Amino acid sequence: IxxxxxxxxxxxxxxxxxxxxxxxxxxxxxxxxxxxxxxxxxxxxxxxxxxxxxxxxxxxxxxxxxxxxxxxxxxxxxxxxxxxxxxxxxxxxxxxxxxxxxxxxxxxxxxxxxYDEDTAGGIMSTEIFSLNQDLTVQEAIEAVQQAGDVEMVFYLYVTDDDNHLVGVLSLRQLLTVSPARLLKDIMVREVISVRTDVDQEEVAQLVARYNILGIPVVDDANRLVGLVTVDDVIDVMRQEATEDIYKMAGASEEELLYGYKAFKIARLRLPWLVTNLFGGVITGYLMWRFKATLAEVLALITFIPVITGMGGNVGGQSATIVVRGFATGRIDMSTLRQVFFRELRVGMIMGAVCGLTIGVVAFGWHHNPYLGLVVGMAMATAMTVAATMGVMATSFFKRIGIDPAIASSPFVQTANDITGLLIYFGTATLFLPHLR
Amino acid sequence: IxxxxxxxxxxxxxxxxxxxxxxxxxxxxxxxxxxxxxxxxxxxxxxxxxxxxxxxxxxxxxxxxxxxxxxxxxxxxxxxxxxxxxxxxxxxxxxxxxxxxxxxxxxxxxxxxxYDEDTAGGIMSTEIFSLNQDLTVQEAIEAVQQAGDVEMVFYLYVTDDDNHLVGVLSLRQLLTVSPARLLKDIMVREVISVRTDVDQEEVAQLVARYNILGIPVVDDANRLVGLVTVDDVIDVMRQEATEDIYKMAGASEEELLYGYKAFKIARLRLPWLVTNLFGGVITGYLMWRFKATLAEVLALITFIPVITGMGGNVGGQSATIVVRGFATGRIDMSTLRQVFFRELRVGMIMGAVCGLTIGVVAFGWHHNPYLGLVVGMAMATAMTVAATMGVMATSFFKRIGIDPAIASSPFVQTANDITGLLIYFGTATLFLPHLR
Structure with missing residues (x-):
């Protein structure tokens, strides 16, 4: 076209x-x-x-x-x-x-x-329609009629003479009461509002929780300075979800700006990948230390990718659930303990199932029950450890103020690979006489 | 407490x-x-x-x-x-x-x-306030006053005698025109509406795109049957985002219902893990076929986790970007070709950087330039292939109607492991005389 x-x-x-x-x-x-x-x-x-x-x-x-x-x-x-x-x-x-x-x-x-870009002050609109509490209903209606094209009038915020936010009304309410009454006598006094420095994610959670169409923004002294409307909230929610999803994969939402510019996009993704790369090199070094064991029983090598891979998967699941839980407010520091023990139990159950499966496969393949035992045990332990690691790494990064969505994955992956291999080579060395 | x-x-x-x-x-x-x-x-x-x-x-x-x-x-x-x-x-x-x-x-x-739970019909509320187009403004205002507690009156939908949706008005508009005028003369005739069978994700996208507070739902004959309000849309968006994030990690949103019941949660996550497990076994079998090469050059083994791991990371990035792109409407079948070639280029660039890095590391570590060459080349190719695989797998699953968020990950991971190892062992066998 x-x-x-x-x-x-x-x-x-x-x-x-x-x-x-x-x-x-x-x-x-x-x-x-x-x-x-x-x-x-x-x-x-x-x-x-x-x-x-x-x-x-x-x-x-x-x-x-x-x-x-x-x-x-x-x-x-x-x-x-x-x-x-x-x-x-x-x-x-x-x-x-x-x-x-x-x-x-x-x-x-x-x-x-x-204002900081990611706070209520950064996303609010300042063209807000408010009415003085001493107006009559009749005067208020006239003010609405003359208001022109203000951003979505559906809640009418009521202020005192110093512009302090004191109440809220709906347009429909104005129509259903006697025109002579004063706004301060009919307004609702409990207004849900946020200060300018509240994080945009929290603003979105409030709007979602109370099913409101907008939330007024006030300064330190409770003076009305702006309004965050529900369409801003929708943008925030979509943006935060995309951001989290991208971050977990080690990409950045910024790359959406670059369209099809491969070099710029590659530059955004590389730091995360290179971190993983060095994690991989450490894992490789660890394997080199156990080269004597590996050289003796070559069959052991064939199960390395599946053990590290499954650990990575389980760790990724736990980490994802905690990261998303933090974002939606479903998990916080007070419930973290319970989440940790749940993931531990889930990891143990899944580890038992997968360990048994891979143990039987290893036994059937190489006709050595000890090999089956070693592989199965290593798999079960690695998966259990990975599940707890997913929770610990994310909450650790959250606590020290680093975004867990971006930091946890390379860390969880490397830590899992290392513990998985240590467990594997440890049990293998233990049973080495039976594996030869 | x-x-x-x-x-x-x-x-x-x-x-x-x-x-x-x-x-x-x-x-x-x-x-x-x-x-x-x-x-x-x-x-x-x-x-x-x-x-x-x-x-x-x-x-x-x-x-x-x-x-x-x-x-x-x-x-x-x-x-x-x-x-x-x-x-x-x-x-x-x-x-x-x-x-x-x-x-x-x-x-x-x-x-x-x-109605299907995930369609406009499934999420709409039916307590909708509408007005006949032949009413006067005065009559409409009276109707609003008597309406009582209908779900959020801010748009007034206008219908004809057979309840067909013909227009829309805002409450503020009613206050600013002469009371004697007929609604049909002042209403806006272009109403954005959806049919009952439209998918909830599409409804959410429309509301977000047009910044509207609600979208009327009509049946096949354009008769007004319900209303999807913006708070429903917020719930849908949050739910869909959580669902996608969970699915990509092989978990299910359903597990939120089970709280801390480890067995039920484990059962939900296991099918995906077991699929990955068998992918891992296939990878292991492949390694067994190359055991002669591996036994000759033990140093090769130490780079296996990093090559398969990095392939998995890159494939995961591409897959994530395509899955999220489908969900937000940023990518569709028509732009897929461009996305494919972009990911190919990005994968090549990142593969070149990481391949060079790991090649230098391998050379420095084992003092063998050919080992560096083999490892570096395998890494670069594996990452490039992984990037395209991430796009191809997701769009393939999308095309055949399987949710790419859940299906692509085990598939991408196994396919990457296999191609990565094939490339690695292939080049290694080629240079075998120099590696010994």
């Missing part, structure tokens, strides 16, 4: 829902995205498309066009999205853009730039 | 937000959940707690109490949640409950039971 038919495309773009245009962008590489983005003439549509894209991509798309247009497009966007894009720009460009913007806008944006 | 202090606990329960009670439930095992659940006296609170829990757990909690109370609690719940719990009950009990319920309720529920 994208071969020269530009005038036609321009027409299609004008007619399409901006969300659909944004959706198409996800399938294109940066070059095609640039071409298509330049065809969008309406700054409002461009702004919408940019809010829906990764903000890194957004910054890259904007860098190529002139600064006046950038500013225009950014001014059409909600402040929170504009801030995220500016964050991803080279510093010089960002400062120039802030200079061109009108004072009011740039003040607002510079304020937002102070 | 939970040792006998029941009267106190009962008081705490009465005072707490039902969402918080539900949250506590997630940290308890089934026995404690039962105890706590029986302390909840108010059927409304009980109903709320149940809607928030896994529906399997909900069914288990209800099974122990008398049928009259079950019925009462279920009648307090939104139909869609009640249906999900009934689905998880033993068939006999479910039928008895439906018998006790009032005709109206049980008709509604039996209707919903016809």
């Amino acid at each position: 994208r071969r020269g038919a530009f005038p036609h495309l321009t027409k299609v773009i004008v007619k399409s829902h901006p969300a659909d245009i944004a959706h198409i962008f996800r399938y294109l590489d940066l070059k095609d995205q640039r071409t298509l983005f330049n065809l969008i003439e309406n700054p409002e549509t461009a702004a919408y498309v940019l809010s829906e894209l990764d903000h890194g991509t957004g910054a890259q798309l904007l860098e190529q066009i002139d600064k006046q247009t950038i500013t225009e497009v950014l001014q059409e966007m909600p402040y929170d999205d504009a801030v995220d894009i500016i964050r991803n720009m080279p510093e010089e460009l960002a400062e120039e853009i802030l200079g061109i913007m009108q004072d009011e806008d740039s003040d607002e944006i510079e304020q937002l730039l102070l | 939970r040792r006998g202090a029941f009267p106190h606990l009962t008081k705490v329960i009465v005072k707490s937000h039902p969402a918080d009670i539900a949250h506590i439930f997630r940290y308890l095992d089934l026995k404690d959940q039962r105890t706590l659940f029986n302390l909840i006296e108010n059927p409304e609170t009980a109903a709320y707690v149940l809607s928030e829990l896994d529906h399997g757990t909900g069914a288990q909690l209800l099974e122990q109490i008398d049928k009259q109370t079950i019925t009462e609690v279920l009648q307090e719940m939104p139909y869609d949640d009640a249906v999900d719990i009934i689905r998880n009950m033993p068939e006999e009990l479910a039928e008895e409950i439906l018998g006790i319920m009032q005709d109206e309720d049980s008709d509604e529920i039996e209707q919903l039971l016809l």
Whole structure:
């Protein structure tokens, strides 16, 4: 489609829902995205498309066009999205853009730039609709009518004269009470709110737990400063899930920005792989130390991959369950003990089953019951140890403040390989006279 | 806390937000959940707690109490949640409950039971507020005032005389136009809706893409039958993400229902592990075939774990990226070709880096340049092959309709081990004279 038919495309773009245009962008590489983005003439549509894209991509798309247009497009966007894009720009460009913007806008944006990207302050929108508690219902309705296009009015937040958050109302509630009543007499006083520095993951968990459509954000003094709406929460949840999944495999969500650029992607994945590589070398060194045993009983070698592999699988399962448990709030430090003992028991049961199976296979294959015993025992122990290692490594990294999703896998894998082989070679050396 | 202090606990329960009670439930095992659940006296609170829990757990909690109370609690719940719990009950009990319920309720529920659990029909709520297009704005406002506690009124869906969905309005819109106008003249006619049989994952993607708070569900004839709200979508997204993460590690989300029951959990994880086990045995058999080569050059053995391990890592990365890409809609069959070649290039680059590293390590360690060459070449090829295998296996399983998240890992791992070793032993045999 994208071969020269530009005038036609321009027409299609004008007619399409901006969300659909944004959706198409996800399938294109940066070059095609640039071409298509330049065809969008309406700054409002461009702004919408940019809010829906990764903000890194957004910054890259904007860098190529002139600064006046950038500013225009950014001014059409909600402040929170504009801030995220500016964050991803080279510093010089960002400062120039802030200079061109009108004072009011740039003040607002510079304020937002102070919050950490992954906190309530970083994802909130500041165009929030609030009402003073001393208004009557009639006045409130008039205020709603004049409000214009504020971000999704469904909860009406009520503040006092100093902008402290004191209550909440639904629009429907306004319609069902007498117009002369004061807001402070009908509002609900228990408002669920978060401070600007609360982690975005926690914000998402609150919204999910209480089934609310938005959560007001307040500063240290409980003054209303913003609103996180449920669509922001959906983005956060999706992003965090993708991030966790990528991290567990040793990849990074960042690579989504690079489209099909193999070198940049390889560079993101390599550190994790090289860590694993050195773990593998240590394992190899360990085997070399036992070369005498191995040379005597070559059959032992053939079970090495299955023992280390199964240990890796079981350790991976435990680690995955703990990492996901931390992310969804299902596991915390207080339940960790129980989880540890559960995984220990599960590992023992699975180890017994797999150990017995592989023991019988080894016996049947090489007609040596001692070989079956050694392989089976090593498998059972290795799997049990791996299961507990998965829990211990993840919780250890969580405790010292390193993201367990990324750190645990190379560590668990190497530790498992080493303990698995030690157990294997240990029992093998013990039974060596019977294995010859 | 939970040792006998029941009267106190009962008081705490009465005072707490039902969402918080539900949250506590997630940290308890089934026995404690039962105890706590029986302390909840108010059927409304009980109903709320149940809607928030896994529906399997909900069914288990209800099974122990008398049928009259079950019925009462279920009648307090939104139909869609009640249906999900009934689905998880033993068939006999479910039928008895439906018998006790009032005709109206049980008709509604039996209707919903016809939809597949994972479709729009299965997650929608049927208590939907809609207005006839021939009403005036004034009449519509009155209808909203009298509506009572319908599930979240923020969009007002407009229907014709035959209940066909024809438009949508926001509550705020009603307040800003003249009271005498007809709804059909002010409503927005392009309504984003889904049919009852649309997969829940697709529903979630639509809601996320268009940033809407709910999506109306229609039958084959475009008649309005229900509404999927954004809080349902959040649950779906979280559930699907957890499911995918668990599956990739060979575990199952079902095990969350079993709390700390090790045997049941082990049974869920074992099939996947045993598949891997047999893959490992095949790898072992392959090594046995090359035992002559191995016996001659023992140093070769020490690099086996690192070569198979790194292949597994790279294959896992590609597979993870494709599985997640399918889930979020970022990758589909049309972009698969590009993804394949990207992963191929990434695999080649990473293979070159890791191959060079391990080659130098092998050379330095055993002072044999040919050993370095063999190990390095095998590593580079194995990693490249693994990267493409990760894409091919996942898309193959997707194409034949098997969930790639669960099927690809054992397959990718075994295939990688085998190709990795074949390449390794192949090059080793070729250079054997130089390795001795």
